[in-house]
Amino acid sequence: MASSLSLRAGLLSVLIFAAFVGAWQWATLPGAGPGGGAVDPEYAALVSGAAAQGAKSAFPTPADVAATLWGHLKDPFYVRGANDQGVGIQLAYSLGRVLVGYLLAAAVAIPLGFLIGMSPLTYKALDPFIQILKPISPLAWMPLALYTIKDSGVSAIFVIFICSLWPMLINTAFGVASVRKEWLNVAATLEVGAFRKAFLVILPAAAPTIMTGMRISIGIAWLVIVAAEMLVGGTGIGYFVWNEWNNLSIGNIITAILLIGLVGMALDLALARAARLVAYRE
Amino acid sequence: MTTFKDPFDARYRLNSRGCSCGQHGSEAEHVQAQASEDARTTRVVEGAVMRALFPHDATRRAFLSAVGAGTAFAAVNALFPLASATEAFAQAAKPEKTDLKVGFIPITCATPIIMAKPMGFYEKQGLNVEVVKTAGWAVIRDKAINKEYDAAHMLSPMPLAISMGVGSNPIPWTMPAVENVNGQAITLAVKHKDKRDPKDWKGMKFAVPFDYSMHNYLLRYYLAEAGIDPDRDVQIRAVPPPEMVANLRADNIDGFLAPDPVNQRAVYDGVGFIHILSKEIWDGHPCCAFSASKQFVTEMPGTYQALLKAIIEATAFAQKAENRKEIAAAIAPTNYLNQPQTVVEQVLTGTYADGLGGVKKDPNRIAFDPFPWESFAVWILTQMKRWGQIKGDVDYAKVANDVFLATDAKRLMAEAGLMPPETTTKTFSVMGKPFDPTKPDEYVASFAIKRS
Numbered sequence: 001m002a003s004s005l006s007l008r009a010g011l012l013s014v015l016i017f018a019a020f021v022g023a024w025q026w027a028t029l030p031g032a033g034p035g036g037g038a039v040d041p042e043y044a045a046l047v048s049g050a051a052a053q054g055a056k057s058a059f060p061t062p063a064d065v066a067a068t069l070w071g072h073l074k075d076p077f078y079v080r081g082a083n084d085q086g087v088g089i090q091l092a093y094s095l096g097r098v099l100v101g102y103l104l105a106a107a108v109a110i111p112l113g114f115l116i117g118m119s120p121l122t123y124k125a126l127d128p129f130i131q132i133l134k135p136i137s138p139l140a141w142m143p144l145a146l147y148t149i150k151d152s153g154v155s156a157i158f159v160i161f162i163c164s165l166w167p168m169l170i171n172t173a174f175g176v177a178s179v180r181k182e183w184l185n186v187a188a189t190l191e192v193g194a195f196r197k198a199f200l201v202i203l204p205a206a207a208p209t210i211m212t213g214m215r216i217s218i219g220i221a222w223l224v225i226v227a228a229e230m231l232v233g234g235t236g237i238g239y240f241v242w243n244e245w246n247n248l249s250i251g252n253i254i255t256a257i258l259l260i261g262l263v264g265m266a267l268d269l270a271l272a273r274a275a276r277l278v279a280y281r282e
Numbered sequence: 283m284t285t286f287k288d289p290f291d292a293r294y295r296l297n298s299r300g301c302s303c304g305q306h307g308s309e310a311e312h313v314q315a316q317a318s319e320d321a322r323t324t325r326v327v328e329g330a331v332m333r334a335l336f337p338h339d340a341t342r343r344a345f346l347s348a349v350g351a352g353t354a355f356a357a358v359n360a361l362f363p364l365a366s367a368t369e370a371f372a373q374a375a376k377p378e379k380t381d382l383k384v385g386f387i388p389i390t391c392a393t394p395i396i397m398a399k400p401m402g403f404y405e406k407q408g409l410n411v412e413v414v415k416t417a418g419w420a421v422i423r424d425k426a427i428n429k430e431y432d433a434a435h436m437l438s439p440m441p442l443a444i445s446m447g448v449g450s451n452p453i454p455w456t457m458p459a460v461e462n463v464n465g466q467a468i469t470l471a472v473k474h475k476d477k478r479d480p481k482d483w484k485g486m487k488f489a490v491p492f493d494y495s496m497h498n499y500l501l502r503y504y505l506a507e508a509g510i511d512p513d514r515d516v517q518i519r520a521v522p523p524p525e526m527v528a529n530l531r532a533d534n535i536d537g538f539l540a541p542d543p544v545n546q547r548a549v550y551d552g553v554g555f556i557h558i559l560s561k562e563i564w565d566g567h568p569c570c571a572f573s574a575s576k577q578f579v580t581e582m583p584g585t586y587q588a589l590l591k592a593i594i595e596a597t598a599f600a601q602k603a604e605n606r607k608e609i610a611a612a613i614a615p616t617n618y619l620n621q622p623q624t625v626v627e628q629v630l631t632g633t634y635a636d637g638l639g640g641v642k643k644d645p646n647r648i649a650f651d652p653f654p655w656e657s658f659a660v661w662i663l664t665q666m667k668r669w670g671q672i673k674g675d676v677d678y679a680k681v682a683n684d685v686f687l688a689t690d691a692k693r694l695m696a697e698a699g700l701m702p703p704e705t706t707t708k709t710f711s712v713m714g715k716p717f718d719p720t721k722p723d724e725y726v727a728s729f730a731i732k733r734s
Contacts, residue, residue: 248528
């Protein structure tokens with residue numbers, strides 16, 4: 001039954017995809033040009049095909065996009081100068097930034113979350129700050145970061161850092177604060193030292209909540225990097241999108257969107273796997 | 283090209299256009315036809331000296347006619363060691379730093395900065411320059427201020443704004459060279475093709491690349507001349523050039539005064555038409571600039587000099603009409619402008635589709651002239667004042683002198699043991715209204731529509 005369910009679900013997915021591509025193909029069918037024919041050939045040579053017909057240039061068809069996608073996947077690592085590099089290299093730049101910012105955030109958020117979770121006093125004292133800082137769009141930090149850090153690469157990493165920080169911090173604090181009292185009491189009766197208690201009792205107990213926070217964070221970080229790179233430019237998949245926007249190349253932009261989605265999914269799956277490792281049953 | 287004129291020719295006018303032999307369309311072409319690169323360098327230095335000695339054309343002409351060019355050259359050379367000044371410029375101190383980063387915005391204004399890379403102008407000066415494409419003017423400003431870029435492509439009002447602390451912290455900034463003159467246009471959405479009179483534009487939404495841009499000032503000027511108050515009757519917003527065509531297409535804006543290739547790209551995609559070229563508002567207006575911090579200029583004079591030389595040579599090369607196609611091919615790829623080659627070619631050659639089915643020819647659609655006339659700076663400052671971007675009293679001449687020409691020419695002269703030159707200004711007119719750089723306050727006061 002289970003196998004037939006996933007089979008049917010798979011079939012349905014394929015159908016939805018086919019319907020989507022079909023609708024797209026239909027919507028981008030070349031319509032008959034409104035005027036057409038009477039355009040000066042000298043003029044037509046200077047503008048795009050659609051403009052020569054008196055229309056606006058058209059949205060690419062699925063076949064156009066597939067060809068563009070294939071072109072990028074065939075040669076993902078070329079370097080034709082600082083401003084023109086393969087899509088694989090751009091993704092690697094973005095992933096690098098995300099990982100550095102994310103790991104820094106984890107290095108700060110998890111110990112700090114522990115501290116906050118274990119002490120109700122600091123929890124209460126820091127709560128207003130966290131509540132105010134948490135909802136700020138990470139991109140709003142960008143001008144401030146550029147102004148104070150004075151380095152666009154570090155600023156991009158800082159933006160990733162600041163946006164990944166809060167979910168991890170809050171989840172860690174929450175996970176640590178909600179470790180069951182009985183376990184802590186048992187630890188106390190056995191006269192376990194503070195460090196042993198933290199690492200052998202609290203950490204394993206809070207691990208699933210912490211992992212959830214980390215999973216939320218990586219998702220946000222990947223969302224934000226594209227926007228941050230569009231703003232700062234230079235390298236990365238966000239820069240690639242901006243550069244192709246500059247060229248109004250919708251085919252390339254759709255390709256980039258697809259790749260961004262795929263990488264984001266891979267990141268999420270990896271953390272879901274990791275979360276399963278620390279899960280436990282009570 | 284004013285900078286490359288022969289200052290020892292009595293027939294030449296320092297302050298305006300025209301070829302002396304009559305065989306060439308412009309002075310620039312005349313000089314280009316004759317001068318090798320070394321001669322051009324010499325010419326730049328000689329020009330600076332002559333301008334310093336004879337700030338007024340009439341005096342210089344009288345002098346040259348009276349004694350003859352040869353005698354004049356000898357006399358001036360006896361007073362000022364022209365040869366060593368030229369040498370000081372030509373054989374600059376060894377660059378202190380050869381790996382440089384120069385930021386640019388992907389528009390044709392940046393042509394000299396960009397092309398100098400693929401066409402080897404930087405390399406020739408022993409520089410390894412990386413030209414970095416940047417997303418917008420605010421970012422290029424911040425990256426330049428943060429020293430991520432050693433020098434950058436900016437809009438010519440930006441160095442003034444940065445130096446004065448308008449829209450940023452005051453940081454001494456310099457503009458050693460103008461990139462291009464002309465080369466912008468007003469583009470309107472195709473649906474407005476019957477509204478060619480700006481008096482009908484009330485309620486429209488326009489985009490300009492940046493608040494501190496020639497585009498903003500020219501558009502405001504053009505609208506105000508037609509009786510449209512740019513702050514009350516229309517909306518003008520800053521939109522980065524790459525996003526302009528997308529916004530025009532989506533009907534978010536009705537038009538823009540933008541740098542190329544944005545205008546031509548709107549035509550290419552059938553989204554807009556070119557209403558007028560910016561040269562029809564002010565022929566010979568400056569647009570973008572090559573700029574660097576004062577700190578860079580003073581701390582690394584050798585590097586700065588080599589870089590400026592590469593830019594001046596690239597600008598001279600770009601000014602020649604016959605090189606334009608080759609340049610278009612060099613700067614159109616993804617690494618630089620990322621535009622269809624025909625779009626860039628139409629901008630540079632001036633044979634272009636206007637978006638309404640016609641093909642127009644205007645070889646001066648864009649021109650390249652590196653000379654940072656201080657009167658340009660004064661005009662820009664008057665407009666900043668006019669539209670309330672700067673308040674209070676402005677020492678026009680001082681700011682212009684600090685930011686535009688002065689650092690470059692004065693330092694070169696001082697290095698060679700010469701007297702620093704007088705300020706260099708010229709008069710010009712915008713939409714038929716003459717501008718006298720010595721009377722900026724009266725100029726601002728003379729406008730009916732203003733914010734100050």
